[in-house]
Amino acid sequence: MTDKKKYEGNDMIVTVDVDKIYPNGCHALKKVTTNIQRGEVVVIIGPSGSGKSTYLRTLNQLETISSGEITVDGVKMYDDDTNINKLRENIGMVFQSFNLFPHLSVKENVMLAPLKVAGRSKDEVISEAEVLLTRVGLAEKMDIYPSQLSGGQQQRVAIARALAMKPDMMLFDEPTSALDPEMVGEVLDVMKSLAADGMTMVVVTHEMGFANEVADRVLFMEDGVLLVDDIPENIFGKVTNHVRLQKFLSNIR
Amino acid sequence: MNEKPNKLKWHVLFIITIGLISAGIYSASQTINYKWQWHLVLPYIIDTSPIDIIAQGDANAAVNADGVITLTFDNGDPSRVISGADQVLISDGDLIFEGDLLARKEGIRSGVLIDGLYMTLKISVISLLFSIIIGLIAALMRISDNPFSKNLSVLYIEIIRGTPLLVQIFIVYFFLGTIFDLDRFTAGVVALSVFTGAYVAEILRSGIQSISAGQMEAARSLGMTYTKAMTYVILPQAFKRTLPPMAGQLINLIKDSSLVSVISITDLTKAGREVVSGSFATFEVWFTVAALYLVLTSTLSWGIQRIEKRLANNDR
Ligand SMILES: Nc1ncnc2c1ncn2[C@@H]1O[C@H](COP(=O)(O)OP(=O)(O)O)[C@@H](O)[C@H]1O
Numbered sequence A: 001m002t003d004k005k006k007y008e009g010n011d012m013i014v015t016v017d018v019d020k021i022y023p024n025g026c027h028a029l030k031k032v033t034t035n036i037q038r039g040e041v042v043v044i045i046g047p048s049g050s051g052k053s054t055y056l057r058t059l060n061q062l063e064t065i066s067s068g069e070i071t072v073d074g075v076k077m078y079d080d081d082t083n084i085n086k087l088r089e090n091i092g093m094v095f096q097s098f099n100l101f102p103h104l105s106v107k108e109n110v111m112l113a114p115l116k117v118a119g120r121s122k123d124e125v126i127s128e129a130e131v132l133l134t135r136v137g138l139a140e141k142m143d144i145y146p147s148q149l150s151g152g153q154q155q156r157v158a159i160a161r162a163l164a165m166k167p168d169m170m171l172f173d174e175p176t177s178a179l180d181p182e183m184v185g186e187v188l189d190v191m192k193s194l195a196a197d198g199m200t201m202v203v204v205t206h207e208m209g210f211a212n213e214v215a216d217r218v219l220f221m222e223d224g225v226l227l228v229d230d231i232p233e234n235i236f237g238k239v240t241n242h243v244r245l246q247k248f249l250s251n252i253r
Numbered sequence B: 001m002n003e004k005p006n007k008l009k010w011h012v013l014f015i016i017t018i019g020l021i022s023a024g025i026y027s028a029s030q031t032i033n034y035k036w037q038w039h040l041v042l043p044y045i046i047d048t049s050p051i052d053i054i055a056q057g058d059a060n061a062a063v064n065a066d067g068v069i070t071l072t073f074d075n076g077d078p079s080r081v082i083s084g085a086d087q088v089l090i091s092d093g094d095l096i097f098e099g100d101l102l103a104r105k106e107g108i109r110s111g112v113l114i115d116g117l118y119m120t121l122k123i124s125v126i127s128l129l130f131s132i133i134i135g136l137i138a139a140l141m142r143i144s145d146n147p148f149s150k151n152l153s154v155l156y157i158e159i160i161r162g163t164p165l166l167v168q169i170f171i172v173y174f175f176l177g178t179i180f181d182l183d184r185f186t187a188g189v190v191a192l193s194v195f196t197g198a199y200v201a202e203i204l205r206s207g208i209q210s211i212s213a214g215q216m217e218a219a220r221s222l223g224m225t226y227t228k229a230m231t232y233v234i235l236p237q238a239f240k241r242t243l244p245p246m247a248g249q250l251i252n253l254i255k256d257s258s259l260v261s262v263i264s265i266t267d268l269t270k271a272g273r274e275v276v277s278g279s280f281a282t283f284e285v286w287f288t289v290a291a292l293y294l295v296l297t298s299t300l301s302w303g304i305q306r307i308e309k310r311l312a313n314n315d316r
């Protein structure tokens, strides 16, 4: 069912024994270990509060970890000489609540980081923004402000904004959970086209159809533990020998 | 249905009330036999009195037929030519001593009150700029994780907000002023900006903290440093959101600036006091001074409303 992509065989994200204990004592991640390869699409599923967002946010250090090791594109995240801002330029992130910059127009949202972080020339950045916004189907909306867009349109701008830094990998934290049902499809379509282009993607979602269709691998988390790490066929197939996963999936349906 | 007539009734009542208050003020002044002499205030707003031309050294004077005076100074200074005088008070060949009145010139100048207004405007605008800079720095220190910055900022804000401005002005002028040899104006600006800065800091802090955490996260996830995220994402939104309370604070600054008159800065208030003792038109002068303050504050609040409207067009 899933296209078997030809991996270049190198790891993009390696997490080893990642533990996260929040200052309030909440033990959100317990020895999470997995490798995500270049071009791979990994979907993370699990009940609410299982640590999916926390794990995703450790991958670009929006959350620091308590112990363990994270390596992104060969760079150890917690080495003293690692520049986290440089690392983040290479990791796009899309949030559940879009988090567009409300004081900037759609086009300016997409242009801000390339201009101010990458320091690219304005002409180049403008034409790239136009290409990206056309790609996510928003060529007509470039000069208006985010508040005038529907949720689905806002999320597509957010994807374009993340892509503007030309990242090698993209993180998605429940990108469709805040959307009205009729807008879920348009965002998933953009994500599918990204996957088809070979983007490395880590996606937290409850869209099991998307997971089944697009994911190369599905991670099931519960209570901070990475319980199942398998290909979608084995996750969504008729028989699963993981009792907890079975229960989670039957609750969702 | 009958909304409109109702409202009209209240508008009429409002105008009648204002009329009654004015009449009340007038008749109250009659009971103490006060004679309103508004014309006495005018020269202190627009000064049309002739300008005296004074000799600045001992000299020999020559006056030609056109009334042009030429002074040849005894001490060898380059000689001075005075032309265009409307009234020459010396004659050709007179011996002139330093300080002698030579001639008068007609002219229109700003009166003492307008000079005071200008001083108030100048001290307010300069203090406004510094108070925003100080307030921004203090707000950023206040929200930082570093206990040193945070405590320093909290201490500053608490001390300033917990003591009267008048006392602060005295401390700046007599204590700091003596140590650092500050002139009155600088001392006034320092006191006003440090005072207003503390309030601006609290306004900006709450503005920054009202921006959702997701904005900072989105900015950082794009590779922005904390400083860049603040500069391009958080602060523009925070400034916009804090515009109304900021306007109130800056209007307070203009009004508070009247307190610098205690260290002999001739601002609008001090000018008012001087004019009162010169003209004896006490009531008229203070009403005029109040009106001039109102001009400054309402101009500022109108300006900020314009900015608000313009920004509101952008987003919600
Ligand atoms: N900032 C935080 N401070 C303290 N506890 C947190 C914080 N964020 C999340 N948690 C806790 O960590 C656990 C995992 O949360 P999260 O990663 O958001 O789960 P999920 O995304 O799977 O719903 C939950 O118990 C949650 O309450």
Ligand SMILES: [Mg+2]
Pocket: A052, A053, A054, A174
């Ligand atoms: Mg979550």
